[in-house]
Amino acid sequence: MSFIKVDRHTCTGCRYCEVICSFNKSEVCDPSRGRIKIEKDEIRGTEKPVVCRQCSKPKCVEACPTGALYKDEKTGVVLYINDLCTQCQACVEACPFNAIWFHQSLNIILKCDICGGDPACVKYCPTKTLSLVE
Amino acid sequence: MSKFDFGKVLQIDLTTGQYSSRPVTEEEIYNYMGGRGLSAKFLYDLTSGEEEPLSPQNPLIFGNGLLTGSAAPCSGRYTVTAISPLTGGFGDGNSGGFFGPEMRYAGYSHIIFLGKAEKPVYVYIENDKVEIRDASHLWGKDTWETDTFIKEELGDLEVQVACIGQAGENLAKIACIINNLTRAIGRCGMGAVMGSKNLKAVAVRGHGGVDNVDLEKTFEILSETRKLAETDWSFKLFGTHGTPGLVDVYNSRGVVPVKNFQKSWVPDGEAEKISGDTFLKKYSKKHKACYNCVIHCSHFYEVEGSHKEEGLEFESIGALGPRIGVIDYPSILKANHLCNRYGLDTIGAGDVIGFILEVYEKGLISNEEIDGLTLNWGDNQLAEVLLKKMSYREGLGDLLAEGSYGAAKRIGKGSEYFSAHVKGQAIISCDPRGLLGWGLAFAVASRGADHLRAHPVVEYIFTPERAKEIWGTEKAVDRTAEEGKGKLIKWCEDVRALADCLGVCKFFTRTAYLLPEQLAKLITPITGISLEASNLLHVGERINNLERMFNVRRKFDRKDDVLPERFAKEAIPEGPSKGMTIDVSNMLDDYYEARGWDIATGKPTQDKLKELGLDEL
Incomplete structure (x- = not known):
């Protein structure tokens, strides 16, 4: 599971x-x-990176009424098919970690798909705060 | 491939409430890049040379670099430009954090404020929406309260705010503009200009983005330069200690001013108390960074029982520490915090405190003039009292709010001898007597005593062989030699101007992008503009000449390119730079020659202006 x-x-x-x-x-x-x-x-000096945890039993997949979200069996990554999405945002509400967003002007769901196994954020994070678990 | 959008120039007249915008042109980018350079062009065109700095006729220009908000590393910087109330000449300050990128995402390269609002206002910009809002309820509040109030009022925590504190409201000439609570447009009194316009804050929110021309090539160049940056010792030092690590670097060379430059070395045993290591071990809680920063030179620190905040720079340690005789972190950190909240430049504030302590010591002001205070070097509580006074212009504070040069003019009696200034702006906490190249840089900088126009760190990091290759003499990198310094400083100024125009931090450009060849490599895939290194150096030179001409129009000439008399008369009395003095005259001749300026007056020649396409000035 990645x-x-x-x-x-x-x-x-x-x-x-x-x-x-x-x-x-x-x-x-x-x-x-x-x-x-x-x-x-900024006042408390805290920062919290929020990103999809690719849950083993993803609430977002359960909540999605059209099958636009599904869990890839091989990698365990929760993927998103834009064409099937009706922008109902049930997944946004269902995610317990607030790690799915809806972009108003683009009218799409924003959700991490680990870039097919080579995530750009991990590569460029200057402090190795982010790492890929495979 | 998408097309790079340079953003728009928004002009807001605070007197009438009218505003308009237009796109930045490609020609403007080719000639002035953006950020500091383009702002200099706007300031030159919008003024005649007669305007008073604190009058409504002084424009206040917020300018993003060409790459601010892009994928380039450390690209979070923006510049604020106006006529400086400290120098009466060209003025600007540059800050990191997250304000610049947000302004860019709102669609703007530059925002120009003209006139003066009738009553306190703040301006809220969200994409194309521009609102001039009442700020009566914010007037009198410090920068932290202002930031918090505005975010709550707008109901959006991601709004970025640049604001002034009480110091700017009360037109303290050493007032700064603060964004992200602790990031400062520090120098040149830009906070006072903002206050003179009744402009309490600028709040921005953007939902657009910065396009990029060649994704793959950009990623390639990002990896390449990152590797290059990591080879510089300062990359590692700033990443662990931040600039507090420079306390040891400069003190080991004997150039950290103590008691307003009476000495320039903190002896062993004492120095450890304010070292980078001590800060790291005792106060720092974690590393912090500006937008897209791969260095993370900032910290979040806490002084138990007192306060916690982000930040701390070497310059603030120097100015609010040894320069006023204080060798005590809790006191320095408290003063630093107060400067952030009142909106005071830490360098200007520490300088004027050091000045008044020495002037009092020498008997040039009387006990009646100092509000019943006891003025002693090394008093850990004193800065706190004086910072408040100068921010509100209360009693003695009214004098201090002028900065050391302005205060000296009021006091008279030869007190100017003790003001460590060039053109009215305070010298940083590096003693030019022990770093001759830096001394020349302070003397000629367009915004008055300033190290960042040239930022000549190459004086002690380049090898003699490399110096010979670029400037024709190995001596250029010998800090005790005058030879080669004219060429060195010209080159540094032209290269550094590019960082200010691109909106990329100088701590990154001092390493990976130090050479224009590397900068050109970065600009092309992001913007689609094809440039050679020589084009870039030409732009850097154009900007330095334009700023020079701005000052020439305001009656500056060779006589203003001087260091305080004290540095030629009094040698550094002890420490590693013992015996050193500085007189810039010879280096100045070399510098003017390297620049193609008239040696007698320091004015750019017609030939030089023509070569740079500035002959209409």
Whole structure:
């Protein structure tokens, strides 16, 4: 089973992962299109990278009424078929980790698919806060 | 392949409330790149040379670098430009954090504020929406309160805010602009210019992005430069200690000013108390970073029972520490925190405190003029009291808010001798007597005493062989020699201008992108603009000449390119740079010659201006 593991203690909050993700997936630098988000509190000095954990029993897949989300049997990664998605956002509500987002203007679901096994965010994270568990 | 969008220039007249925008042109990019360079062009065109810095006629320009918000590493920087109330000449400050990229995502390369609002306002920009909102309820609040209030009021925690504290409101000339609570547009008194416009804050939110022309090539160049950056010792030092690690670097060379430059070395035993190691072990809790930063030179630190925040720079340690005789981290950190909240430049604030302590020591101000305070070197509580006074211009604070040069002009009695300034701006906490190249850089910088225009770290990191190759003499990298410094500083200034125009941090460009060849490699795949290294150096040179001409128009000339008399008269009394003095005259001749400027006046010649396409100035 593959997923991106997060060590929140080493995250500096630079948001390079958000940018590189949107860059790699959408060919544009726009953190709001990232499939990973850093939740920051500047006064307390905390940051928490939020990204899909590819759950073994994914609530999002259970909640999806059209089969747009499914768990890949080989890799364990939860994948998304845009053509089947009706933008009902049931998955966004169902995710217990708030790791699925709906992008208003693009009208798509944003969810990590570990870039087919070679995630750009992991490659570019300057502090190795992110790592791929295979 | 998509087309790179340079963003728009938004112009807002605060007097009338009218605003308009237009795209940045390709010609502007080719000539001035963006950020500092393009802002310099705007400032030159919008002024005549007669404007008062704190009048509504002074434009205030927020400018993003060409690569701000792009996939380039460390590309979170933006510049704020205006006529400086400290120097009366060209002024700007540069800051990291997350404000610049957000402004870019809202669609803007530059935002120009003109005029003056009738009452306190803040401007909220969300993509194409521009709102001038009432800020009466924010006036009087510090930068942290302002940041929090605005985010709550707008109901969006991801809004990025650049604001002033009480210091800017009260037109303290050493006031800065703060974003992300602790990131500062520090130098040149840009906070006072903002305050003079009744502009409490600028809040931005963007939902667009920055396009990129060649994804694959960009990824390739990102990996290549990252590897290159990691070979520099400073990359490692900043990644662990941040700039506090420079306390040891500069103190071991005997150039850390103590008691307003009376000495320039903190002796062994004492130095450990304010070393980078001590900061790391006792106060730092974790590493922090600006947008897209691969270095993470910042920290989140905590002083138990006092406060916690992000940040701490070497310059703040120097200015609020040894420069005022304080060798005590809790005191330095408290003063640093207060500067962030009041919105004061830590360098300017520490400088003026050091100045007033020495002037009092020398008997040039009386007990009646100091509000009943006891002014002693090394008083751990004193900075806290004085920072508040200068932010509110209360009593003695009204004098201190002018900065050391302005205060010296008011006091008279020869007190200017003790003001460590060039053109009215405070010198940083590196003693130019022990670093001659840096001294020349301070003397000629367009925004007054400043190390970042040239940032000549190559003076001590390049090998003599490399120096000979680029500047024709090995002596260029000998910090005690005058030879070759003119060429060295010209080259550094032209290269560093590029970092400011691209919005990429100088801590990254000092290593991987130090050479223009490497910068050109990065710009092309992102923007689609094909450039040679020589084109880039030409742009850097154009910008330095444009800023020079801005100052020439405001009556600056060779006589203003000087260091304080003290540095030529008094040798460093002890430590590794013992016996050293600095007189820039000879180096200045070499510098003007390297620049193609008239040696007698320091003015760019017509031939030089023509060569750079600036002959219409």
